[in-house]
Amino acid sequence: MSILVVGSVxxxxxxxxxxxxxxxxxxxxxxxxxAASFFTDVHLVGVxxxxxxxxxxxxxxxxxxxxxxxxxxxxGKTFRWSGHYLNDLNQAETRQTDLGVFADFDPKLSEGDKExxxxxxxxxxxxxxxxxxxxxxxxxxxxxxxxxxxIDTTRDELQKVIERVDMxxxxxxxxxxxxxxxxVTLAARRIMEWxxxxxxxxxxxxxxxxxxxxxxxxxxxxxMERVVDPTGAGDTFAGGFMGYVAKAGSTGTGDLKRAAVxxxxxxxxxxxxxxxxxxxxxxxxxxxxxxAEFSELASFDRSPVFSK
Amino acid sequence: MSILVVGSVxxxxxxxxxxxxxxxxxxxxxxxxxAASFFTDVHLVGVxxxxxxxxxxxxxxxxxxxxxxxxxxxxGKTFRWSGHYLNDLNQAETRQTDLGVFADFDPKLSEGDKExxxxxxxxxxxxxxxxxxxxxxxxxxxxxxxxxxxIDTTRDELQKVIERVDMxxxxxxxxxxxxxxxxVTLAARRIMEWxxxxxxxxxxxxxxxxxxxxxxxxxxxxxMERVVDPTGAGDTFAGGFMGYVAKAGSTGTGDLKRAAVxxxxxxxxxxxxxxxxxxxxxxxxxxxxxxAEFSELASFDRSPVFSK
Numbered sequence: 001m002s003i004l005v006v007g008s009v010x011x012x013x014x015x016x017x018x019x020x021x022x023x024x025x026x027x028x029x030x031x032x033x034x035a036a037s038f039f040t041d042v043h044l045v046g047v048x049x050x051x052x053x054x055x056x057x058x059x060x061x062x063x064x065x066x067x068x069x070x071x072x073x074x075x076g077k078t079f080r081w082s083g084h085y086l087n088d089l090n091q092a093e094t095r096q097t098d099l100g101v102f103a104d105f106d107p108k109l110s111e112g113d114k115e116x117x118x119x120x121x122x123x124x125x126x127x128x129x130x131x132x133x134x135x136x137x138x139x140x141x142x143x144x145x146x147x148x149x150x151i152d153t154t155r156d157e158l159q160k161v162i163e164r165v166d167m168x169x170x171x172x173x174x175x176x177x178x179x180x181x182x183x184v185t186l187a188a189r190r191i192m193e194w195x196x197x198x199x200x201x202x203x204x205x206x207x208x209x210x211x212x213x214x215x216x217x218x219x220x221x222x223x224m225e226r227v228v229d230p231t232g233a234g235d236t237f238a239g240g241f242m243g244y245v246a247k248a249g250s251t252g253t254g255d256l257k258r259a260a261v262x263x264x265x266x267x268x269x270x271x272x273x274x275x276x277x278x279x280x281x282x283x284x285x286x287x288x289x290x291x292a293e294f295s296e297l298a299s300f301d302r303s304p305v306f307s308k
Numbered sequence: 309m310s311i312l313v314v315g316s317v318x319x320x321x322x323x324x325x326x327x328x329x330x331x332x333x334x335x336x337x338x339x340x341x342x343a344a345s346f347f348t349d350v351h352l353v354g355v356x357x358x359x360x361x362x363x364x365x366x367x368x369x370x371x372x373x374x375x376x377x378x379x380x381x382x383x384g385k386t387f388r389w390s391g392h393y394l395n396d397l398n399q400a401e402t403r404q405t406d407l408g409v410f411a412d413f414d415p416k417l418s419e420g421d422k423e424x425x426x427x428x429x430x431x432x433x434x435x436x437x438x439x440x441x442x443x444x445x446x447x448x449x450x451x452x453x454x455x456x457x458x459i460d461t462t463r464d465e466l467q468k469v470i471e472r473v474d475m476x477x478x479x480x481x482x483x484x485x486x487x488x489x490x491x492v493t494l495a496a497r498r499i500m501e502w503x504x505x506x507x508x509x510x511x512x513x514x515x516x517x518x519x520x521x522x523x524x525x526x527x528x529x530x531x532m533e534r535v536v537d538p539t540g541a542g543d544t545f546a547g548g549f550m551g552y553v554a555k556a557g558s559t560g561t562g563d564l565k566r567a568a569v570x571x572x573x574x575x576x577x578x579x580x581x582x583x584x585x586x587x588x589x590x591x592x593x594x595x596x597x598x599x600a601e602f603s604e605l606a607s608f609d610r611s612p613v614f615s616k
Binding site: 039183207216218227247254256285291297305 | 387535552562600
């Protein structure tokens with residue numbers, strides 16, 4: 001079943017210990033869509049300037065991503081972000097942000113998009129997230145991402161969004177800041193009390209924790225010998241996760257666990273090259289291959305030690 | 309098969325957000341022995357003063373731990389450590405250390421102990437670790453722990469120990485400091501080049517990574533709602549790990565993975581109460597029960613997504 005994603009499409013200039021790239025395709029909605037497109041139909045709602053290049057439109061369309069909801073603003077400039085990971089691959093340091101046309105982003109959904117069964121609200125201002133939620137007719141599953149900026153500055157609006165979604169993706173620090181609880185399990189339980197049935201804690205190289213009711217899943221991450229560019233890994237994780245959920249049409253425990261592992265699989269490919277370069281050449285066979293590697297990585301003989 | 313452990317037996321005074329305890333039984337060798345004793349015979353080599361209390365001798369003996377190698381120094385004082393975890397449960401802050409009789413610890417093994425098949429060198433000065441190693445006749449498996457202090461101050465001696473053991477337990481930061489490599493997988497590979505066939509990276513609440521040859525295992529940790537006292541969790545992990553390895557008599561991939569999970573199981577019990585209080589009432593049935601919970605926590609349907 002198809003997913004609607006609303007969020008940023010951007011050009012990134014970034015530097016990592018492995019090199020530097022200028023104005024490469026990025027943005028949360030872009031990374032999410034690309035990862036999810038390996039599993040299901042994706043409809044992207046976002047905004048770019050008329051400097052957005054044809055080759056990038058072609059790449060996204062080539063991945064089967066529907067761009068009817070991608071507004072192109074004449075005489076506008078696409079959102080640009082510049083940052084580096086020179087000291088710590090886990091944490092980008094922003095050098096410059098130029099919102100461009102994204103500053104006036106005001107997502108209006110088409111009649112078709114209002115009917116999509118799955119919705120992912122990428123990390124944008126909570127008031128925009130709320131606006132999108134209010135336009136949806138009867139989604140099967142709504143999910144959101146956020147960031148510390150909104151937790152710190154627009155807490156009330158953010159709270160309203162959280163109370164209305166089914167699933168939230170946050171990292172450890174965001175879960176703690178949101179909930180005011182230092183323990184990540186207690187943080188997840190607090191957030192579930194507000195509404196979301198599922199809380200996904202992204203922990204980068206340490207994998208992820210998925211909470212749903214009383215269920216907890218410890219999702220593995222592949223130890224990488226080389227991380228070329230971590231940009232977009234979190235959105236790629238969410239894209240793989242939600243893409244699989246939409247494909248399976250289920251958030252039962254079994255499918256939810258597989259979704260989390262597949263999020264990790266997609267993120268493990270994502271960091272192997274700059275921007276979307278690894279995604280451009282990724283195949284379903286490779287995804288299945290790495291999924292099998294994740295299985296090996298995390299599986300063990302479950303028979304009891306003492307009892308017969 | 310039986311394990312020989314050489315290391316500290318101590319009295320700890322500690323404070324955590326859950327409370328304060330004074331002069332409770334602790335020390336790396338104590339925690340390791342207690343955890344390992346649920347799986348196999350343990351022989352402890354260490355030193356205490358004549359202030360070491362009978363009830364603690366009885367506790368250790370009650371767990372089946374052989375104390376023939378525990379030297380008692382007349383008019384000596386047992387090693388005392390005092391610390392707190394008020395700001396961060398992952399990192400103890402030391403308030404005071406009084407080595408007492410441990411300052412002159414000079415482990416001399418009995419003929420019986422020289423013949424033990426499994427050896428664990430808890431975190432003590434590398435020159436003492438080397439001395440113990442040199443006394444061993446023909447161990448099946450030797451393993452060691454260490455800490456940043458020795459990495460920083462006695463690197464040459466530490467290196468000699470590492471080159472002679474089969475297995476090493478370190479945390480992320482220690483692996484990086486030892487290897488000079490920021491990437492934990494490259495760090496583990498570098499350490500394996502020096503000699504150890506198995507490198508175990510302890511990551512606290514994030515579980516552990518086990519490297520052996522080309523095999524990597526992502527071992528889960530139970531997300532705990534409440535951590536009462538993290539003291540000794542790392543030694544307890546190593547005790548459960550080595551205890552299972554000695555019980556199984558194998559470091560084949562399958563047993564090694566189970567050993568790591570059982571290390572996590574034992575550590576998850578350890579942090580539930582102060583000092584050794586949880587261990588005092590722990591049963592084999594509870595260990596099997598939590599092992600089953602770890603299996604649920606980390607298991608997922610491994611069938612491929614795309615291929616048939």
